[in-house]
Amino acid sequence: MKVPGRRRGLPALVLALTTGLAVLTTGVAAPRPAEAAVTPVPYSAVVPAPATAVPASGVAYQITSATAIHTEPGSAAAASVGAYLAGLLRPSTGFPLPVGAATSTTPTDGISLLLSGAPGGVGDQGYQLDVTAGSIVVRAARPAGLFAAVQTLRQLLPAAAESGTAQPGPWPVAGGHIVDQPRFGYRGAMLDVARHFFPVATVKRYIDEIALYKANYLHLHLSDDQGWRIAITSRPRLATYGGSTAVGGGPGGYYTQDDYREIVAYAASRYITVVPEIDMPGHTNAALASYAELTCDGVAPPLYTGTDVGFSTLCTSKETTYTFIDEVLGEIAALTPGPYLHIGGDEAQSTQPADYAAFVNRVQQIVAAHGKTVIGWHDVVNATPLPSTVAQFWGTTTRNSAVAGAAQRGTKVLMSPANRAYLDMKYNSRTTLGQNWAGYIDVKTAYGWDPGAYLSGVGASSVLGVEAPLWTETITSLPDIEYMAFPRLPALMELGWSSAASHDWTAFKQRLAAQGPRWHVMGVNYYHSTQLTWPAGS
Numbered sequence: 436m437k438v439p440g441r442r443r444g445l446p447a448l449v450l451a452l453t454t455g456l457a458v459l460t461t462g463v464a465a466p467r468p469a470e471a472a473v474t475p476v477p478y479s480a481v482v483p484a485p486a487t488a489v490p491a492s493g494v495a496y497q498i499t500s501a502t503a504i505h506t507e508p509g510s511a512a513a514a515s516v517g518a519y520l521a522g523l524l525r526p527s528t529g530f531p532l533p534v535g536a537a538t539s540t541t542p543t544d545g546i547s548l549l550l551s552g553a554p555g556g557v558g559d560q561g562y563q564l565d566v567t568a569g570s571i572v573v574r575a576a577r578p579a580g581l582f583a584a585v586q587t588l589r590q591l592l593p594a595a596a597e598s599g600t601a602q603p604g605p606w607p608v609a610g611g612h613i614v615d616q617p618r619f620g621y622r623g624a625m626l627d628v629a630r631h632f633f634p635v636a637t638v639k640r641y642i643d644e645i646a647l648y649k650a651n652y653l654h655l656h657l658s659d660d661q662g663w664r665i666a667i668t669s670r671p672r673l674a675t676y677g678g679s680t681a682v683g684g685g686p687g688g689y690y691t692q693d694d695y696r697e698i699v700a701y702a703a704s705r706y707i708t709v710v711p712e713i714d715m716p717g718h719t720n721a722a723l724a725s726y727a728e729l730t731c732d733g734v735a736p737p738l739y740t741g742t743d744v745g746f747s748t749l750c751t752s753k754e755t756t757y758t759f760i761d762e763v764l765g766e767i768a769a770l771t772p773g774p775y776l777h778i779g780g781d782e783a784q785s786t787q788p789a790d791y792a793a794f795v796n797r798v799q800q801i802v803a804a805h806g807k808t809v810i811g812w813h814d815v816v817n818a819t820p821l822p823s824t825v826a827q828f829w830g831t832t833t834r835n836s837a838v839a840g841a842a843q844r845g846t847k848v849l850m851s852p853a854n855r856a857y858l859d860m861k862y863n864s865r866t867t868l869g870q871n872w873a874g875y876i877d878v879k880t881a882y883g884w885d886p887g888a889y890l891s892g893v894g895a896s897s898v899l900g901v902e903a904p905l906w907t908e909t910i911t912s913l914p915d916i917e918y919m920a921f922p923r924l925p926a927l928m929e930l931g932w933s934s935a936a937s938h939d940w941t942a943f944k945q946r947l948a949a950q951g952p953r954w955h956v957m958g959v960n961y962y963h964s965t966q967l968t969w970p971a972g973s
């Protein structure tokens with residue numbers, strides 16, 4: 436598969452060199468008069484659209500070499516969000532941006548990140564952001580809200596702020612008042628590390644990229660027919676043998692438990708919760724190949740490197756199967772601080788319906804015994820979902836009576852309709868990566884649906900949130916991941932965060948295109964959809 440070319444910038448290099456010279460000769464990268472006239476990024480450019488944003492015309496805060504970051508006294512979490520913000524901006528601005536405890540609850544200078552005084556409505560993930568000529572003040576009820584506000588603030592800075600090397604500036608932030616909170620509590624991305632394996636560094640980079648659009652869950656599809664990607668101490672061959680190949684026959688790979696802990700901790704530092712998936716009873720060839728006792732006939736199949744689905748199943752009638760699941764999920768639960776374990780459950784075409792239902796019901800009890808909540812692909816509604824079980828909808832229709840019935844009985848639904856939210860679908864017939872079984876998904880299609888009113892009989896109150904899955908049969912590298920995720924992932928995150936009333940393609944496509952220069956500076960290999968008018972520097 437040909438990797439679409441990266442558009443890394445010569446201009447960025449030239450800028451960096453010039454800035455380097457300016458810093459050498461003057462000691463500080465002081466804004467030049469002509470640049471001081473730079474128009475700040477408007478509030479209307481932020482993705483996802485904030486709930487309310489009222490600009491104060493003609494007012495801006497300038498980040499300068501004198502700017503300090505003040506954080507809520509006594510809060511280590513606020514201090515680390517402050518350190519994260521400083522870490523983002525020091526390379527590009529060249530400013531020291533010291534981080535220290537705030538000495539005032541009504542700050543008049545610098546950038547303050549406070550856990551007091553936020554309006555009640557912002558909840559656990561929202562924030563208030565006030566920008567005047569003298570200060571930037573963020574108030575949130577919880578550290579996650581401070582982190583979300585920092586993502587908004589990043590997008591209000593010129594794209595050059597994302598550079599890893601010193602840039603000339605200036606660094607204005609438009610004045611005004613934002614009060615923001617998400618529509619849905621769960622906004623996720625799924626990465627299939629089973630069809631192709633991706634190293635820890637790639638996963639971390641993807642975490643950073645999705646965090647910019649206020650994603651708060653990363654679902655890792657850790658096992659499938661073609662590979663088992665996490666070391667299980669009690670069943671070592673799952674990783675060492677079951678993880679030894681991939682689609683197309685490559686070498687595969689797996690995460691050690693320390694690797695997985697590292698991903699979980701890194702995600703947590705970006706207020707992202709990892710949801711591990713062990714797909715079962717189907718999509719299990721790698722496990723069956725590793726441990727013959729998991730098959731009904733006791734014969735291990737060969738490893739599989741093709742892309743068919745629906746041919747494998749754990750032996751649902753054997754006790755050893757449930758011992759295996761208990762051990763595997765027990766280890767993964769112990770490594771996972773988040774509330775959810777994803778048990779897959781999709782495309783179990785080699786499992787009889789009655790066996791499937793009994794299997795899912797039993798696995799739900801195992802997950803509960805390990806103190807976790809089940810997420811399953813929506814096929815699990817054909818069993819008897821526990822009240823807490825979440826069904827992840829991946830269909831291509833707007834009617835599904837089984838899912839609607841479950842929702843009526845209280846099941847929460849995570850929305851990933853394949854013909855809207857699947858990042859592995861091609862943009863159009865000319866896209867070289869991806870598949871098209873659910874259709875082509877250009878940006879307008881990815882954006883043009885309401886998660887709270889899409890599935891007949893599943894209203895907004897039954898919707899947990901939105902997730903953008905990226906299956907990787909055809910995806911083999913970070914540039915591939917970026918090409919499929921951008922710009923669609925930010926569109927889907929906006930559907931998860933912003934109110935239904937704010938959905939407006941005409942306004943959105945401008946807001947989204949304004950991200951282009953930012954991705955260019957970040958070196959994100961995004962798809963330049965012809966549905967958008969990309970500004971200079973994209």
Ligand code: TNX
Nearest residue numbers: 744781782812829859870906
């Ligand atoms: C269907 S969607 C699958 C995956 C494939 C994907 C490819 C779902 C729950 N299962 O096994 O990777 O299509 O688009």
